[in-house]
Amino acid sequence: MSEVGAPPLPLVGPVVLVGPPGAGKSTVGALAAARLGLPFVDLDLEIGRAAGTSADEVFAGEGETSFRVREAAALSALIDGRNALIAAGAGVVDAAPNRALLDRAHVLWLDVDDDTALARLAGARPWLPDDRAAQRVAYRLREGRRRALRATLARARVDGRGTPEHTAGAIAEVVAALPLPASRWRGDVLELANVVDRSADPLPSVLEGALTLVDEGAPTSLPGLRLPGGEAHKSAAGLERVLRALDEHAAEGPIVAVGGGAFLDLVGTAAALWRRGTPWIAVPSTPLAMADAAIGGKTAIDVRDTKNAAGAFHAPLETRLSLGLLRGASPAMITDGLAEALKHAWLVGEALDHERDPARWVRSSLAIKAGVVARDPRERGLRTALNLGHTVGHALERVHGLSHGEAVRRGLLSALWLSERVLGLDAAVSSMLRASVARLGALPPLALDEGRALATLRRDKKGGRFVLLAALGRPVLLTPPDEAVRAALAEAARAAPESP
Numbered sequence: 001m002s003e004v005g006a007p008p009l010p011l012v013g014p015v016v017l018v019g020p021p022g023a024g025k026s027t028v029g030a031l032a033a034a035r036l037g038l039p040f041v042d043l044d045l046e047i048g049r050a051a052g053t054s055a056d057e058v059f060a061g062e063g064e065t066s067f068r069v070r071e072a073a074a075l076s077a078l079i080d081g082r083n084a085l086i087a088a089g090a091g092v093v094d095a096a097p098n099r100a101l102l103d104r105a106h107v108l109w110l111d112v113d114d115d116t117a118l119a120r121l122a123g124a125r126p127w128l129p130d131d132r133a134a135q136r137v138a139y140r141l142r143e144g145r146r147r148a149l150r151a152t153l154a155r156a157r158v159d160g161r162g163t164p165e166h167t168a169g170a171i172a173e174v175v176a177a178l179p180l181p182a183s184r185w186r187g188d189v190l191e192l193a194n195v196v197d198r199s200a201d202p203l204p205s206v207l208e209g210a211l212t213l214v215d216e217g218a219p220t221s222l223p224g225l226r227l228p229g230g231e232a233h234k235s236a237a238g239l240e241r242v243l244r245a246l247d248e249h250a251a252e253g254p255i256v257a258v259g260g261g262a263f264l265d266l267v268g269t270a271a272a273l274w275r276r277g278t279p280w281i282a283v284p285s286t287p288l289a290m291a292d293a294a295i296g297g298k299t300a301i302d303v304r305d306t307k308n309a310a311g312a313f314h315a316p317l318e319t320r321l322s323l324g325l326l327r328g329a330s331p332a333m334i335t336d337g338l339a340e341a342l343k344h345a346w347l348v349g350e351a352l353d354h355e356r357d358p359a360r361w362v363r364s365s366l367a368i369k370a371g372v373v374a375r376d377p378r379e380r381g382l383r384t385a386l387n388l389g390h391t392v393g394h395a396l397e398r399v400h401g402l403s404h405g406e407a408v409r410r411g412l413l414s415a416l417w418l419s420e421r422v423l424g425l426d427a428a429v430s431s432m433l434r435a436s437v438a439r440l441g442a443l444p445p446l447a448l449d450e451g452r453a454l455a456t457l458r459r460d461k462k463g464g465r466f467v468l469l470a471a472l473g474r475p476v477l478l479t480p481p482d483e484a485v486r487a488a489l490a491e492a493a494r495a496a497p498e499s500p
């Protein structure tokens with residue numbers, strides 16, 4: 001549980017400082033992390049801690065190859081999606097396994113010229129000879145190739161020649177403006193996620209697989225074993241029904257699930273449990289399931305008033321998109337999908353133009369989600385950003401029986417309200433984003449059951465913390481004071497007119 005009044009935690013995932021020896025990565029990194037409210041990790045200290053000694057001793061005693069193996073192990077443990085600023089050693093870019101790991105983080109290059117580095121390093125590095133000319137040669141021999149590698153890996157280069165405070169300020173500015181990662185379509189396949197666009201194929205071939213379970217609410221023309229879908233069946237009873245069906249058919253996997261987000265969550269949970277984990281394939285049939293629920297591997301069922309209370313991380317083997325299914329979608333279903341797509345767009349700093357072709361916003365929404373979940377599959381840090389609007393949204397969904405999409409729209413409005421009041425989100429940005437929500441349709445007033453909604457919020461997995469926007473594209477995690485939470489709930493329950 002985080003404290004009310006604690007600084008907001010920027011949801012950026014791991015940020016790694018690289019740079020030559022003498023650039024000041026550890027000193028400046030610690031200062032910048034403190035300014036940003038991010039935890040700071042010194043990779044060399046982690047390597048030493050794991051070896052029961054210091055990084056220098058490991059290097060000197062075991063040699064460089066062994067040091068790099070230890071370095072890769074320490075880095076791999078840290079690049080798990082957590083929000084942290086990590087200072088790495090100068091040679092971290094030398095090893096290919098490290099470079100592959102760094103691809104999953106934001107890399108910042110803290111740079112200084114050779115003279116500054118050599119002046120700062122005088123007497124501090126055993127590999128530097130005493131003679132000044134020889135020093136320069138030794139330094140360039142080590143650093144020459146690394147510069148090119150840093151240039152390829154780094155998102156930004158920061159000049160490290162100023163005072164530590166000044167440089168820390170510059171780093172904090174760059175980190176605060178880092179965009180959330182998104183993924184790219186390559187032909188019909190989404191990079192970084194097993195999403196394959198099968199829109200051009202006839203549906204039976206899209207659905208091919210061992211056993212196909214189909215959401216009863218989806219169009220009847222779909223072949224497969226039909227089972228009830230929707231939120232009411234995303235429950236222990238619904239789970240038992242699916243498990244019984246798998247047992248009757250002696251399912252060996254992969255199991256193909258065709259349906260809305262609730263059905264995919266339900267069948268995904270069953271697949272995680274069936275024979276202690278059976279592969280499954282997701283075929284989303286609603287706009288929301290396409291834009292969001294069908295990727296990322298979070299599966300769950302609801303328990304009493306608690307949304308997604310029990311479940312597992314069990315990513316589908318593949319998500320097959322068939323955009324033709326959108327043709328039968330009602331305007332309400334499109335609106336529900338757009339609510340999640342709006343959230344995704346805000347997280348990467350865009351205000352979605354929802355008049356666009358649904359196929360386009362489905363694809364861009366998927367791509368943003370894929371970029372985030374690929375870097376943080378287990379929700380260690382960055383992925384928390386996807387909960388924008390969902391803390392209040394989930395509470396209202398369970399307590400008032402709203403559709404997920406309506407609950408998310410109301411949750412987004414309350415997140416904007418809180419962001420403006422508690423974090424100082426620019427009022428012009430907030431009103432522009434509020435107008436985007438209003439364009440999705442009117443929201444009637446809700447007779448808020450404040451007591452139950454607050455009780456549900458208190459049971460939320462984030463322990464009282466809310467994802468809010470410090471700016472468009474800058475999600476942070478914060479614990480607002482109780483009065484602000486109450487007011488934000490009231491805001492979510494208010495009538496909101498549709499805007500043209």
Ligand SMILES: NC(=O)c1ccc[n+]([C@@H]2O[C@H](COP(=O)([O-])OP(=O)(O)OC[C@H]3O[C@@H](n4cnc5c(N)ncnc54)[C@H](O)[C@@H]3O)[C@@H](O)[C@H]2O)c1
Nearest residue numbers: 217218229230231260261262263285286288289293298404
């Ligand atoms: N796992 C995740 O990462 C994730 C992300 C976002 C949302 N979700 C979950 O997704 C759920 C919401 O999904 P949803 O908006 O798809 O609603 P839904 O799954 O409840 O579906 C709404 C209704 O549409 C019916 N339906 C399904 N396909 C249809 C079609 N092609 N045409 C007409 N009707 C169809 C369903 O039977 C259901 O009655 C929530 O439970 C939410 O928690 C999960």
